[in-house]
Amino acid sequence: MTVDKKLTGTELIIALAGRLDTTTAPQLEAELKANLPGVEHLVLDFAALDYLSSAGLRVLLAAQKQMNKQGDMVVRSVNETIAEIFEVTGFSDILTIE
């Protein structure tokens, strides 16, 4: 998985490519931990993300909880498989998906 970051003022855009799974979820977790302080708008761009497993959902949930306290979070450009995962797991009600 590759992680691309762009910080503009208090907006952080993170674009992921590949798979967000058991092996790679710790990488995103570390990026968020290092970069979220001071961020008010978090955008996760999933255009190039193939899929995510429950390890990825765990990191998204933690990010959503943190952003609920300090601003907002949007998940952008999810593919059909990921949309279905969000639907089945109820994450479509927790996350803001654009």
Add this chain to the structure above:
Amino acid sequence: MKEITLAATVENIEVVTDFVNEQLEAMECPMKAQMLIGIAIDELFGNIAHYAYTPDVGEATVRVEVTENPLSVVITFIDGGVPYDPLATEDPDTTLSAEERDIGGLGIFMVKKSMDEITYRYEGGKNVLSIRKRIGN
């Protein structure tokens, strides 16, 4: 039928995924089914890596088979670790808010929802878990 036997470690999830994808691509499995199977491998082999032999490392076998009528791929995970029936876990409440959410059990729940069939048996001192996914009409 093809199978691979290797150390049940988190690092090997990718090896198993590549091995299975090679078979799936050879049978022209649709991309979406391939991705759902990829998620299932991450959940199921990941579970074995995390829990089956803790604190030791043991081996696991992953077998890929094709069945007809309807055309399906069957992937079987076999380990000799502690007996564990993932089908016995209760489904998580998917209606809770972010603050109330507990992520436990979500992985196996996703596998249950995305595969056409899951079977588990404990046989000869081994956990044998199979998933079946239809790949044709």
